[in-house]
Amino acid sequence: MFTSDIIRSYQEQTLEWLRTPSSFDIQQIAQLRDILKFHEHRYYVEDNPLISDGEYDILYKLLEKTEEDHPELITSDSPTQRVAKGLTSVFTTVQHLVPMLSLENSYNAEDLRDWDRKARELTGLDTVEYCVEPKFDGASISLIYENDLLVRAATRGDGVEGEEITTNVKQIRSVPLSAPFSKFGIQQIEIRGEVLINKNNFAAYNAQLVAQNLAPLANPRNAASGSLRIKDPKEVGRRNLEAFLYHVSDVTLTGEMPAALQSHSASLELLWNMGFRSPVKQMKVFPGIDGVIDYCAGFEAGRDELPYEIDGMVIKVNRNDLQDKMGMTTHHPRWAMAYKFRARQGTSILRRVEFQVGRTGSITPVAKIDPVPIGGVTVGSISLFNEDVVREKDLHIGDTVLVERAGDVIPYIVKPLAELRTGKEEPIIFPTNCPVCGDALFKPEDEAVWRCINLNCEAQVVERMIHFVSKDAMDIRSLGESNIRKFYDLKLLHDIPGIYALDFEAIGKLEGFGPKSITNLQEAIEKSKQQPLHRIIFALGIRYVGETTAKVLARAVEHLLDFRNYSEEKLRELEDVGTKVAGSIHQFFSNQDNLHLLEQLEKAGLNLKNTQKGQVAGGSLSGQTFLFTGTLTRFKRSEAEELVEKNGGKLLSGVSSKLNYLVAGEEAGSKLEKAKKIPTVRVITEDEFLQLFG
Numbered sequence: 001m002f003t004s005d006i007i008r009s010y011q012e013q014t015l016e017w018l019r020t021p022s023s024f025d026i027q028q029i030a031q032l033r034d035i036l037k038f039h040e041h042r043y044y045v046e047d048n049p050l051i052s053d054g055e056y057d058i059l060y061k062l063l064e065k066t067e068e069d070h071p072e073l074i075t076s077d078s079p080t081q082r083v084a085k086g087l088t089s090v091f092t093t094v095q096h097l098v099p100m101l102s103l104e105n106s107y108n109a110e111d112l113r114d115w116d117r118k119a120r121e122l123t124g125l126d127t128v129e130y131c132v133e134p135k136f137d138g139a140s141i142s143l144i145y146e147n148d149l150l151v152r153a154a155t156r157g158d159g160v161e162g163e164e165i166t167t168n169v170k171q172i173r174s175v176p177l178s179a180p181f182s183k184f185g186i187q188q189i190e191i192r193g194e195v196l197i198n199k200n201n202f203a204a205y206n207a208q209l210v211a212q213n214l215a216p217l218a219n220p221r222n223a224a225s226g227s228l229r230i231k232d233p234k235e236v237g238r239r240n241l242e243a244f245l246y247h248v249s250d251v252t253l254t255g256e257m258p259a260a261l262q263s264h265s266a267s268l269e270l271l272w273n274m275g276f277r278s279p280v281k282q283m284k285v286f287p288g289i290d291g292v293i294d295y296c297a298g299f300e301a302g303r304d305e306l307p308y309e310i311d312g313m314v315i316k317v318n319r320n321d322l323q324d325k326m327g328m329t330t331h332h333p334r335w336a337m338a339y340k341f342r343a344r345q346g347t348s349i350l351r352r353v354e355f356q357v358g359r360t361g362s363i364t365p366v367a368k369i370d371p372v373p374i375g376g377v378t379v380g381s382i383s384l385f386n387e388d389v390v391r392e393k394d395l396h397i398g399d400t401v402l403v404e405r406a407g408d409v410i411p412y413i414v415k416p417l418a419e420l421r422t423g424k425e426e427p428i429i430f431p432t433n434c435p436v437c438g439d440a441l442f443k444p445e446d447e448a449v450w451r452c453i454n455l456n457c458e459a460q461v462v463e464r465m466i467h468f469v470s471k472d473a474m475d476i477r478s479l480g481e482s483n484i485r486k487f488y489d490l491k492l493l494h495d496i497p498g499i500y501a502l503d504f505e506a507i508g509k510l511e512g513f514g515p516k517s518i519t520n521l522q523e524a525i526e527k528s529k530q531q532p533l534h535r536i537i538f539a540l541g542i543r544y545v546g547e548t549t550a551k552v553l554a555r556a557v558e559h560l561l562d563f564r565n566y567s568e569e570k571l572r573e574l575e576d577v578g579t580k581v582a583g584s585i586h587q588f589f590s591n592q593d594n595l596h597l598l599e600q601l602e603k604a605g606l607n608l609k610n611t612q613k614g615q616v617a618g619g620s621l622s623g624q625t626f627l628f629t630g631t632l633t634r635f636k637r638s639e640a641e642e643l644v645e646k647n648g649g650k651l652l653s654g655v656s657s658k659l660n661y662l663v664a665g666e667e668a669g670s671k672l673e674k675a676k677k678i679p680t681v682r683v684i685t686e687d688e689f690l691q692l693f694g
């Protein structure tokens with residue numbers, strides 16, 4: 001699509017406009033659009049950008065401003081036209097040009113050989129050429145381009161009719177708004193593909209849901225199909241969806257059939273060359289079935305390494321004339337076959353539901369099922385998150401349930417198999433009182449979870465201690481979860497200050513605690529007294545106060561107890577502190593028990609003073625941003641991060657043009673790759689990092 005001459009001239013012009021934006025002339029608006037489309041393609045389709053996000057934004061704004069001043073110059077495929085205004089009220093039903101059929105499934109080499117035999121019979125050939133590509137596990141879509149413009153996108157629906165989702169699909173940057181089909185005599189084309197959310201974006205999205213006590217989505221497939229039907233296109237844009245386009249289902253030509261449409265692999269190449277993200281890099285053509293079988297096995301072995309989920313491979317007869325000859329049933333084409341990977345689902349019986357009390361008193365129902373192996377792991381316990389999830393799924397004790405575990409995703413009950421019910425199933429009854437302390441449970445209006453609000457509830461006390469000593473909090477490793485539980489049960493530990501007054505003589509008498517482990521424990525506890533204020537704040541487990549907010553709070557005061565005098569309003573003035581967070585912090589510091597806890601900790605030797613205050617501004621790294629990646633061998637990551645902050649530097653969580661230094665340890669991966677593509681990011685080693693401090 002882009003020859004090296006074009007790439008060079010685009011890049012020269014890009015740099016020229018970035019250096020001297022005033023050199024842009026309104027006559028160049030079409031060129032500016034082409035160049036923006038080129039950079040979008042490098043980023044979203046080829047995953048190989050030539051400019052940073054910030055530089056892209058500068059050019060985008062230049063176009064936006066020019067179009068604002070000259071609305072008569074706006075074209076419908078301008079990069080600015082992806083942005084939608086307002087909400088979608090209803091998704092209208094539309095008919096597909098060609099029904100979207102399903103695929104027949106195969107599960108092993110024998111199934112594939114049987115199918116190959118049939119294909120040879122139907123075509124009358126000795127060998128049939130196949131094209132193999134991944135079976136993307138997302139939501140299928142159909143796109144229609146007319147006179148080179150994207151005019152309609154639709155969901156699969158029932159295969160005959162789907163829902164019109166053009167505005168939402170325009171938010172997917174790898175889907176071109178226009179493509180030069182007319183050059184090939186194509187007046188109208190219908191293209192099929194799959195919308196996905198990659199594993200990283202899925203995990204980040206789920207983490208957000210869990211942080212809000214909401215049920216995470218079961219798998220990236222559900223996340224993708226749900227995202228396509230959101231009424232706010234801007235939210236769709238935020239979900240970072242991607243699309244692979246893998247099939248030309250219909251064309252209206254003005255002349256002869258172009259050679260590029262005479263085979264499946266050639267049509268994928270054509271799409272790629274026109275700017276579509278078709279699976280050209282993943283596909284492979286084989287002269288017969290033998291190679292196909294090996295190729296499928298190779299992908300199955302490496303599926304966890306891919307950035308997105310695939311649930312199998314699709315094998316297609318490559319020549320289009322042979323596809324026509326083989327035809328289709330009402331359900332699937334005879335010329336294509338899905339090869340399904342080993343299932344990551346299993347069935348089991350739901351025996352009972354336990355209700356666990358979390359650190360903040362949240363009550364989580366946990367399903368106990370007969371242990372079942374899924375994808376190499378035995379699953380016996382599955383979180384059900386909250387009451388709504390149980391009600392929505394209509395789960396009953398005694399139900400046979402379908403369980404799924406996709407890749408590293410936590411196991412999830414997909415649904416009960418209602419048709420297997422015997423009538424003896426029992427409803428799941430939610431407790432009205434805390435299963436640990438017996439206090440009445442309470443459900444805040446805007447929340448999905450029930451809570452025990454007794455701060456002295458044993459379960460919460462223990463969970464709070466477990467959080468307090470955890471790695472990202474006070475990092476007292478030798479005092480992990482099991483020791484906390486043991487010491488609590490033996491009445492050697494009652495509360496957080498008790499950690500600093502443990503009776504080591506008594507512990508020494510317990511089985512498994514020799515002099516060495518006692519010394520380790522003592523040392524670890526002693527060392528934790530040196531932890532900086534932000535770690536103490538995070539360790540307190542104040543609701544909604546994560547590590548980042550803890551750092552903001554630590555920087556704001558001279559002494560932690562100063563927060564006693566902070567109103568909610570004053571708290572809201574702090575960076576990233578909204579109404580909910582401010583309310584929670586205020587509540588914490590208004591509670592006498594909590595203030596007493598802090599006084600005890602100070603007496604025990606913890607430093608509640610902000611030793612860093614005043615040191616930050618003007619530090620040697622002032623104004624510089626850092627990110628660490630890979631395995632660090634010279635120092636612990638947390639130590640290095642603290643060093644940066646102590647010297648006035650700032651930590652970023654991802655690679656972007658805002659980043660000044662990426663410190664790359666051993667086996668650094670995607671962050672390093674991304675950083676290398678952004679000229680303004682300096683990639684340095686651990687040694688070079690240390691040299692920054694002289």
Ligand code: IVH
Nearest residue numbers: 102103133134135136140194246247314333
């Ligand atoms: S071809 C007429 N190719 O799998 C044939 N489908 O289980 C059209 N899918 O409905 C389908 N990856 O949503 C094809 N590389 C691929 C695919 C693929 C995923 C989906 C598609 C289809 C479903 C069938």
